[in-house]
Structures are given as structure tokens and as C-alpha cells.
Amino acid sequence: MARRGETIELAVLGLLHESPMHGYELRKRLNLMLGWGRVLSYGSLYPALKKMLRASWIEERTVPGAASTRRPRIVYQLTETGQDEFVRLMSEVGPTAWEDDNFDIRFAFFGRTDMEIRLRVLEGRRSRLQERLERVQSQLSLTQKEMDRYASELQRHGVESVEREVRWLSDLINAERQQQPVEAPAQEATAPAAPQSTSPSGQPDQPVT
Missing domain, CATH: 1.10.10.10 (Winged helix-like DNA-binding domain superfamily/Winged helix DNA-binding domain)
Structure with missing residues (x-):
């Protein structure tokens, strides 16, 4: 820490x-x-x-x-x-x-x-909050009946705050990923040869001289 x-x-x-x-x-x-x-x-x-x-x-x-x-x-x-x-x-x-x-x-x-570091930090933060959210929600379901109205409301507020930050982080992560350069498809080594036209007899056309 x-x-x-x-x-x-x-x-x-x-x-x-x-x-x-x-x-x-x-x-x-x-x-x-x-x-x-x-x-x-x-x-x-x-x-x-x-x-x-x-x-x-x-x-x-x-x-x-x-x-x-x-x-x-x-x-x-x-x-x-x-x-x-x-x-x-x-x-x-x-x-x-x-x-x-x-x-x-x-x-x-x-x-x-750089973008890679930003993504790793954002994803780490989101994972940490998701773990915290799961832990709080499990505890809340066990203890909610024992709490009065105001203590229960405070717990609910905390859960909603974490949920909002998780959504915010997800939006940031998606935005960062959309900025990543996309690799261009590999180019063919040679261009395909143009088709050779033929005469009605099926023989290749002779060049006009």
C-alpha cells in the first residue's frame, strides 16, 4: 500500500x-x-x-x-x-x-x-473495484436484516458509488482500446496478372501493329 x-x-x-x-x-x-x-x-x-x-x-x-x-x-x-x-x-x-x-x-x-500503461492501470483499478463490490454485496446480503434504515442506506450508497466507478472505468478502457492502431492486412507480394483477351476462335488476340 x-x-x-x-x-x-x-x-x-x-x-x-x-x-x-x-x-x-x-x-x-x-x-x-x-x-x-x-x-x-x-x-x-x-x-x-x-x-x-x-x-x-x-x-x-x-x-x-x-x-x-x-x-x-x-x-x-x-x-x-x-x-x-x-x-x-x-x-x-x-x-x-x-x-x-x-x-x-x-x-x-x-x-x-503511453496507452499500454494507461490500459493496464485502468484494468487493474477496475478489477480491484469489482473484487471490492463482490465482497461488499455478499456482506450486505448477510447483515442487511440486522441493520437499521440509515446504516442500510449508507451501505447501499457505497455499493452504488463503486458500481458507478466500474462503469466509468469500463467506458475509459473501451475508449482507449478504440484508439489503438489497427494493423493493415498483409499486401500480396505481386499483383495478379490482368486477364488476356481472346478472339472468337479462342486464340489470343494478336497485338495490332
Whole structure:
């Protein structure tokens, strides 16, 4: 299972792959990517940035601040080592690629991966959710009689949410497959000879001279 810190690192690498950013902008963009209810604090962001600085994945650059404050600002930018690490992480297709938090971040940067990797991640995520759906449905059928109305409604809502995501993933997978190039049929080595015309007597026509 991917740790939250690793998910943040992947997100930071992906954002800095687009352009250099300062801490405030990084935090704002990360919160948009992580979604509601998962607000990222500076207490989580800056330890991740320090770790990435030590690993030489990113580097700091000081730029002049606004005229009103005149305080210099620290901008973070990706190094060549960081670019290689981002490519490596985005190429992974193991179980961590389709976990809840990590999948969301991977999906946000799908435009930087090739079709084969996208398909494997999407199919892995769908399989994981289908397993989860079967497990929840079997448990629900056993315990529904023991639950009150609101607990049962919450379970039903969870099942419907997973079903919607499975349908969404299936649509994405079909769309990706439709983009795959279709191999052209093999060409004949030689073109068939044109039929030779004959005269009414059955003999081949002689060329006109």
C-alpha cells in the first residue's frame, strides 16, 4: 500500500513537471487534485519537499518577491533526476498504481504515459473495484436484516458509488482500446496478372501493329 507521503511526492513531481512553483501554489494545486475532505497542510507538504531536495529530485530557486513585500520567494523546480523518477513512477503498473489515493494522482497525469500503461492501470483499478463490490454485496446480503434504515442506506450508497466507478472505468478502457492502431492486412507480394483477351476462335488476340 502506498504511503501518503509517496502519493504527495508523485503529485509534486507531476506538477513541477509542468512548471516551477512556490510552496503556496503547490499546496493549492495539490488540494485541488486530492479532492474535498483531504486538505493538505504545510506540515505535510514541507517535509515531503525536504525529502525530495535531499534526493535531488527537486531544487530551490530564489526569485524576487512582489514590490509591496520585497521578500524573496522560494520556487521549486524539477531536476533531471526528478524527471527520471517521475517517469519511473508513472511507468509502474503494480497494485499500488490502482489504490484509491494513488490512482487519482496517476490518472491526473495520464497524458504523460503511453496507452499500454494507461490500459493496464485502468484494468487493474477496475478489477480491484469489482473484487471490492463482490465482497461488499455478499456482506450486505448477510447483515442487511440486522441493520437499521440509515446504516442500510449508507451501505447501499457505497455499493452504488463503486458500481458507478466500474462503469466509468469500463467506458475509459473501451475508449482507449478504440484508439489503438489497427494493423493493415498483409499486401500480396505481386499483383495478379490482368486477364488476356481472346478472339472468337479462342486464340489470343494478336497485338495490332
